[in-house]
Amino acid sequence: MALGVFFAVVLYAAAALCVAGLVLKIREYARTPAPLLIPTTPAPTTRGGAALRVAREVVFFESLFKGSRWTWLFGWLFHASLLLVLLRHVRYFQEPVWAPIVFVQFFGTYAGLTMVAGLAGLWARRFLVDRVRYISTPSDHLHLALLIAIGLSGLAMRFVSHTDIVAVKAYTLGLLRLDVQPLPADPLLLVHLSLVALLMVVFPISKLLHAPGLFFSPTRYQVDNPREARHLSHWASVLDGRK
Amino acid sequence: MATAKFETPKLKPYPVIPMVAEGAMAHSKPFVAPTKIQEAIGFPGELSEGWERRAIDKMGELLGKYRSLRVYMDACVHCGACSDKCHYYLGTGDPKNMPVARQDLMRGVYRRYFTFAGKHFPKLVGAVDMSKDVLDQWWSYYNQCSECRRCSVFCPYGIDTAEVTMAAREIMDAVGLGQKYANEIIGKVHRIGNNLGIPGPALEDTLLGLEEDTKAETGLDVRFPLDVKGAEVLLITPSADFFSEPHVESLIGYAKVFHAAGISWTLSAKASEAGNFGLFIGNYEQMRKIALRIREAALELGVKRIVVGECGHAWRVAYSFWNTLVGIGAGGRDPFAIELQNQLDGRVRQPMHICEFTHDLIRRGALKFDKERNDDRIVTFHDSCNVARASRMGDLPGGQFAIPREIIRAVANRFHEMAPGTTHEATFCCGGGGGLLTDDLLELRVKGALPRMEALKNVVDQHGVNFMATICAICKAQFSKVLPMYGFDMSMVGGVHQLVSKAIRLGEIH
Numbered sequence: 001m002a003l004g005v006f007f008a009v010v011l012y013a014a015a016a017l018c019v020a021g022l023v024l025k026i027r028e029y030a031r032t033p034a035p036l037l038i039p040t041t042p043a044p045t046t047r048g049g050a051a052l053r054v055a056r057e058v059v060f061f062e063s064l065f066k067g068s069r070w071t072w073l074f075g076w077l078f079h080a081s082l083l084l085v086l087l088r089h090v091r092y093f094q095e096p097v098w099a100p101i102v103f104v105q106f107f108g109t110y111a112g113l114t115m116v117a118g119l120a121g122l123w124a125r126r127f128l129v130d131r132v133r134y135i136s137t138p139s140d141h142l143h144l145a146l147l148i149a150i151g152l153s154g155l156a157m158r159f160v161s162h163t164d165i166v167a168v169k170a171y172t173l174g175l176l177r178l179d180v181q182p183l184p185a186d187p188l189l190l191v192h193l194s195l196v197a198l199l200m201v202v203f204p205i206s207k208l209l210h211a212p213g214l215f216f217s218p219t220r221y222q223v224d225n226p227r228e229a230r231h232l233s234h235w236a237s238v239l240d241g242r243k
Numbered sequence: 244m245a246t247a248k249f250e251t252p253k254l255k256p257y258p259v260i261p262m263v264a265e266g267a268m269a270h271s272k273p274f275v276a277p278t279k280i281q282e283a284i285g286f287p288g289e290l291s292e293g294w295e296r297r298a299i300d301k302m303g304e305l306l307g308k309y310r311s312l313r314v315y316m317d318a319c320v321h322c323g324a325c326s327d328k329c330h331y332y333l334g335t336g337d338p339k340n341m342p343v344a345r346q347d348l349m350r351g352v353y354r355r356y357f358t359f360a361g362k363h364f365p366k367l368v369g370a371v372d373m374s375k376d377v378l379d380q381w382w383s384y385y386n387q388c389s390e391c392r393r394c395s396v397f398c399p400y401g402i403d404t405a406e407v408t409m410a411a412r413e414i415m416d417a418v419g420l421g422q423k424y425a426n427e428i429i430g431k432v433h434r435i436g437n438n439l440g441i442p443g444p445a446l447e448d449t450l451l452g453l454e455e456d457t458k459a460e461t462g463l464d465v466r467f468p469l470d471v472k473g474a475e476v477l478l479i480t481p482s483a484d485f486f487s488e489p490h491v492e493s494l495i496g497y498a499k500v501f502h503a504a505g506i507s508w509t510l511s512a513k514a515s516e517a518g519n520f521g522l523f524i525g526n527y528e529q530m531r532k533i534a535l536r537i538r539e540a541a542l543e544l545g546v547k548r549i550v551v552g553e554c555g556h557a558w559r560v561a562y563s564f565w566n567t568l569v570g571i572g573a574g575g576r577d578p579f580a581i582e583l584q585n586q587l588d589g590r591v592r593q594p595m596h597i598c599e600f601t602h603d604l605i606r607r608g609a610l611k612f613d614k615e616r617n618d619d620r621i622v623t624f625h626d627s628c629n630v631a632r633a634s635r636m637g638d639l640p641g642g643q644f645a646i647p648r649e650i651i652r653a654v655a656n657r658f659h660e661m662a663p664g665t666t667h668e669a670t671f672c673c674g675g676g677g678g679l680l681t682d683d684l685l686e687l688r689v690k691g692a693l694p695r696m697e698a699l700k701n702v703v704d705q706h707g708v709n710f711m712a713t714i715c716a717i718c719k720a721q722f723s724k725v726l727p728m729y730g731f732d733m734s735m736v737g738g739v740h741q742l743v744s745k746a747i748r749l750g751e752i753h
Contacts, residue, residue: 025317034310035527037563038403040395040632042640042668057399067324067397075322075399125323130263132323134338135347137369139360140321205359206368210400213318218311219401224635226563227592229574235308236567239531240579 004183007193008175014197021204022212029216033233043224050223057220071125078118078147084111085154092172109158116151119144143207146199153192163189249686251728252334252693254700260327261336268337268690273386274683276421283430284529287419294418295373299356301417302349302410306357311406316353318400319346325394325404330671331387334690339384342394342404348380349407378420385411386422387687389677390523390556391628396668408677409525416524424681425520432533437482437516446515449485457495461749465502467494467510472544474509476501478597479517479537479561480552481716489737490719493553496740499747500601504609508550514540517557518716522564523678531568534560538569538583547588550595553738555627555715556676561594562634598714599636601743602646605653611748617655620710622742623702624648624660625695625722626670627715641667647714647739654746659706665698673713675721689725696729703731712739 044050056062061079064072088108091097123144126136157163163186174181183189202208215221232240278288306313325342327333332340339345347369354361354370361370371377390405415421431440441449450467457465468474478501484494501508514536521530541549549571551561566572570580572593587593604610624647636642644667651658665671674691702708713719713736722736 029310029314032307032310032313035308036567038311038406038633040392040401040403040668041635041643043635045638045640057401061399063397063401064322064324064399067328067399068322071322071324122322129323129326131260131326131338131341132321134263134265135321135323135326135341135343137321138366139368142367207317207320209317210320213314214400216310216314217318217401218314219395219403224640226566227572227594230566230570230572230576230580232567232577236527237577239528240570240577 001180001182003185003190004171004180007183007190008180010197011175011193014200018200018203025204025209026212026216029212033235034218034222035233035236037222037224037226037231038218039222039224040219041224043222045224047223050221054215054221057214071122074118074121074125076118077114078122081111081115081118084108085115085151092169093176095169095173112151112155112158116148116155119148119151123148139206143202146195146202150192150195150199153188153195157186157188157192161186161188249689251689254693254697254729256701258333258694258697261333263338264336265338268331268335268340268387268687269380269383271387271684271687272383273679273681274423276423276426280423280427280430281416281419281421284426284433286416286421286426289419291419298373298378298414298418299352301414302353303357305410305413306353309406309410311403312410315346315400315402315406316350316357319343319350319402322399324397324399325402328394328397329388329404330391330393330674330694331389331687331691334674334693335687337387339380340387342398342402345384345388345404346402346407348377348384349411352377378415381411381415382420385415386679386684389628389672389674389679389691391672391676392632393628393669393672396632405677409522411525412523412678413525416526422524422678424683425523425678428518429520429524429529429533432516432518432520432536436513436536438518438520439482439486441482441485441515443512446485446510446512450510453491453495453498457498461499463502463749465495465498465749467498468508469510470512470544471507471509474507474544474546476506476508476548476550477514477537477541477544477546478508478510478550478552479514479557479594480510480597481518481554481557482516483716483720484552485515487716487720489723489734489741490553490716492741492744493738494740496738496742496744496747497552497597499744499749500597500604500610500740503747503749504604509544509546511537511540511544513543517551517554517561519557519560520678522556522560530560530564534565534568534571537565538571541571542583542586545586547586548591548595549587549593550597550600552597553714553716553740555629555717557716558596558714559629559633562596565594596636596646598647598650598739599642601740602637602650605650612654612743612746613748614654614656614746616746617742618657620655620742621657621659621706621708622651622655622710622712623658623699623708624651624666624739625673625699625711625713625718625736626666627713627718628670628672628676630714631668631670647712650739651712651742654742659702659708661698661702665694671695671698673715673718673721674725676715676717680717680721685724688721689728692721692725692729696725696731699731700729709735710742711736712742713737714739
């Protein structure tokens with residue numbers, strides 16, 4: 001039971017840091033003005049068009065596709081797989097489980113494999129391409145190591161050494177109710193949960209901020225209409241001598 | 244000239260991404276602006292005690308003023324998509340000319356002073372203290388970026404290195420380290436009215452000379468008016484158009500278009516410059532102050548339309564920023580903007596590019612051409628970076644590509660595109676943009692032109708291309724200089740309106 005309480009504290013704290021950190025960062029992005037219109041052109045001339053452009057970046061990684069086919073392949077494979085894996089994990093937080101989540105279980109299982117494959121491809125580039133090797137920092141390698149370790153520990157529980165999944169689900173459902181249940185003392189599970197907690201802590205203070213950042217990138221979300229509307233931020237408008 | 248000897252790169256038949264050659268361009272540095280030049284435009288005269296703190300404070304200020312910088316400092320994941328996109332990397336192999344590495348020069352400092360990870364685990368995330376060594380690298384490599392935005396096309400988060408370079412130059416100016424070429428020009432534009440420093444009387448003289456030349460060529464009284472109140476159009480054009488070859492050929496082209504269309508126009512001595520180097524140094528106040536001259540000239544002359552000549556970064560500032568900076572445009576609801584916007588003709592685009600202007604006339608059938616007069620030319624078109632990736636023409640996205648090409652096809656019979664991936668939004672910088680068009684950076688300029696020269700070589704070999712049209716004063720000046728170094732004739736480069744000028748039908752020749 002002590003193990004369950006310990007991990008409950010760690011996971012609650014990690015989730016709190018993750019959410020609070022992201023809220024602060026997103027608020028900072030949202031409050032910082034964008035005084036000039038700088039969409040990378042050709043750019044959409046309507047708000048709807050610009051929203052669609054951002055959506056294409058989020059869903060298809062459109063610019064990366066133009067930039068580097070291999071990075072796009074591995075990067076998109078990893079992110080799409082991660083999405084399926086996360087959806088698969090939703091079942092640990094629901095009783096009964098939604099039909100779409102039941103449906104995704106099969107795909108989510110194998111997405112775990114493609115996720116690690118994508119990460120391995122991204123990591124290989126950091127060694128094989130001399131330009132990418134030059135720009136890679138210890139932090140870049142550690143991020144990949146962390147994600148791969150999370151993936152492998154998860155896959156090991158599914159394919160190699162099954163953990164007591166019923167107890168795990170009782171534990172996660174308990175976390176949602178603030179009612180801590182016993183946690184199986186399976187080393188793979190404990191490693192998996194610890195690394196996920198670490199990932200959550202790191203998220204708002206690392207390059208993982210690329211996720212919210214994309215939505216606040218002026219070159220992508222801005223509408224190309226400078227001649228039709230006067231775009232003026234507060235600090236710039238002060239210069240007009242009106243305020 | 245203090246520039247050391249260097250080899251002009253060999254042109255390869257197909258593009259090759261160079262291997263990383265660390266420090267290959269570490270020696271490249273522009274001249275530092277002397278105290279007088281710095282102080283004339285409101286910057287500290289030189290680097291002085293405590294500059295590190297002031298640099299960090301300035302960075303903090305900019306992080307609070309520009310969402311782009313704020314987000315771009317955090318978002319990069321070092322994916323490497325940009326690593327082979329910069330013409331300066333492709334031309335030099337210096338890894339700090341990879342956009343990501345160039346950004347990281349600032350990101351390291353940002354992390355150290357503004358992030359949790361960098362404050363507590365600097366080694367892990369590559370955070371560094373602001374030091375003279377870091378500043379020296381900034382000075383070198385933020386003066387090896389032409390702010391062309393090619394990297395931003397390919398970045399999955401849209402990170403625009405130009406925004407980072409501008410911020411870095413702004414920070415360096417704020418601590419007294421300014422670039423001589425750019426800051427001297429900014430001083431001139433305020434003092435005299437244009438970047439070349441041509442005073443009003445000399446300008447008037449030049450324009451009279453052009454009227455005589457054009458009369459000799461056409462037999463017609465094609466006017467080059469200056470400071471004419473009540474003219475319909477105020478033409479704002481780069482001052483190179485008045486004095487430099489081949490630029491002046493395009494100016495003659497604009498004048499002929501106005502003449503043929505019967506539309507009255509004028510230049511302004513006060514605002515005899517479209518260029519706005521405030522953009523290059525990332526200084527909003529300077530950019531605004533330079534643009535204000537144009538607003539004032541438009542109000543004083545009472546014009547109905549503002550048209551901008553062939554100049555890349557000027558068109559970015561005019562198209563994207565003028566409305567914001569000084570209310571030249573439409574849709575303003577505040578008194579400052581309305582004062583001018585009520586005067587301007589709301590039925591046409593304000594400001595308008597000279598290519599849009601000519602294109603509209605062609606479409607309406609108002610201009611006639613003898614295309615065969617350009618038959619000695621086999622033409623290709625070089626998209627200028629600021630026009631391609633930071634502006635638009637016409638009503639549709641991509642009009643900045645279609646309109647100049649449609650003009651060329653209307654005035655010349657023989658036209659060939661350079662290879663895909665080297666034109667349109669993926670166009671390569673000429674190598675001299677962004678405030679780098681100075682002889683103290685000649686090695687950089689020559690090497691940075693490599694990708695464009697290779698693409699040009701291919702159409703020269705395959706199609707016999709002998710004329711590269713472009714709509715940017717900097718591109719024209721840069722190519723005039725570097726074309727001969729790559730074995731081409733310097734007169735191969737010219738303006739789109741140079742072609743227009745040759746083919747336009749102006750009526751009976753006496």
